[in-house]
Amino acid sequence: MLTIKNLHASVEEGQEILKGLNLEVKAGEVHAIMGPNGSGKSTLASVLAGKDGYEVTEGSVDFDGVDLLDLEAEDRAKEGMFLAFQYPVEIPGVSNVNFLRTAMNEIREYRNEDKMSAKDFLAKVKEASNLVELDNKLASRAVNVGFSGGEKKRNEIFQMAMLEPKLAILDETDSGLDIDALRIVSEGVNKLRSKDNAVILITHYQRLLEYIKPDFVHVLSAGKIIKTGGKELALELEEKGYDWINEEIAQ
């Protein structure tokens, strides 16, 4: 589904953050990308989602046969990519449902599908908000305004449930979540998993991986994936920290 080859990316000021990253994600898989601060985890998420301010200097990203890097951010979403933000943005005056309706209509138009009826849309809102135990009232409130940290993260997964992406990238979705919210969010993500979609979990800590079981764990360091393993790798990282990998590689 997603093939990243030798990806190099810099911030606009010129500093190279990603230095030859390779990653292959197939449908039905869950990949965890772990790494210390400054290793390039969030940059990877931003580059894949198409955020301004980054320059890809080398490499390619193929997303189900489409050259992802050639697409505008909105078209990446329309092709089925979803980024759950580390810091969801507050948007005063724009209601959650209004914005999602706009998004879904634009996505359906792009895919030459009919508009969703108001009835079906509302049914889906209800279903998706139940999934992450998000109060129905929050769905009609302004996007993330006055939401608690946990509500913001649940709102991200709510949106994911609405948009049903092929590939979801969850950027530090576990950060700032208490144990209850972590369970709710994780269960939501697990229910959305299928053999046709894939998830990339970007995380600092292993605790999220107790709830969402990854098929692969990658360690990102200094802009490259330096080690790949199964879910036991996450436990090892938790126990020994990141330094041992560098030492291991040095040997």
Added chain:
Amino acid sequence: MELVLDNKVLEFVSDFKKPETISKVRKQALDALNGMDFPTTRVEDWKYTRVGKYVKKKYKQVQATANVEDYTIADLNAHQLVFVNGYYDESLSTIKEDDAISVHKIEELDEEYYSDIVDGTSENVFSLINKAYQTGGVFIQVKKNKKANFPIHFLHVLEGEEVIANARHFVHMETGSKAEVVATYHSNNSENSFTNVVLEGHVESNASLTINKLQSEAKNVFHISNELFVQDESSNFLINTITTGALMTRNGLEVIVEGENCHTEMNGAYLGTEKQHMDNHTLIDQLYSNCTSSESYKGVMDGKSVGVFNGKVIVRQDAQKIAAYQSNKNILLSKTASVNSKPELEIYADDVRCSHGSTIGELDEDAIFYLRARGISAASAKQLLVAGFIGDVLDKVENEALRTNIDELFLNDFGWKF
């Protein structure tokens, strides 16, 4: 005797028709104009709005007819009073059966009563030109303890080039009455024409007046309005001013609160593009205790447009327990647009709650990316954010038919959906 025209104001009005009857108000205005000049940007109240090039031009006062169907608001179901180039056109107007109101020509306004009411209020050269040379308008009475059964729609049209429309209106809200005025301003083939309107009113005790003003004239006309209202005790006054039109707009709005327990509310939305200039100049003068006022103006400026907000609240020494809130927020959509915002509070009383604030910013780039990451195009994302920004001001327009009309205007003019 040949009059020597070394006075710019007299030069400006020299071709205007001399009124047939000189009423007291006209006489006073004519006399006052003799010694006046147009304001320059050295005058503090006009610091950000330059009128020089507009008042150098000559305008004519000509009666015309207009295609009113182009401007009527669907489902508004209102008394519709039509003013073309400042002349009241009764044949184009529709006054419904309504025992709560009476509609008169402005000439029928009792000048003794009027002079008493507006005594001590400020005039400027434009309001005086209007009062000296007004060509028509209406005087509305909303009767004691009655509610007008329909909104009252003042429909103004500028028709033809280089004309000046000096319409003058007065709304008298008798004790305990309630009404809504919808004032709209339109233009047709009216390059270099000039709307110079005066709308005044008296809101007596326990009366309630709502005004929704929508100005969507073409971007080649000039619009100066002077709106003056006096509130008696326990009255309510609300005005929503929505401006999308005219090359140069100056909305002068003044409310004198002459009684306790009043509520005054002013909201404004202005959306400028190209080289439009939009100036909202407001004053709330609190003379008595226990009153509240709320003022919220929001601007979205694109292209090379310029927005101006100068809102002043005066709380006089005897006016205790006043709660006055004032806010002006602006978004610039282009690097070449600008806004001058000047909120002012002048407080002489010692027990008041007043706040004011002003912001000028751009659309939040992070918010745009957030929306785009959900599949919304950059253009739609910006539109959603603009709508979200200005929506709460538009929501103050409770009249659904008018609101629908405003939404259509925004969709047609800017491609914005609300």
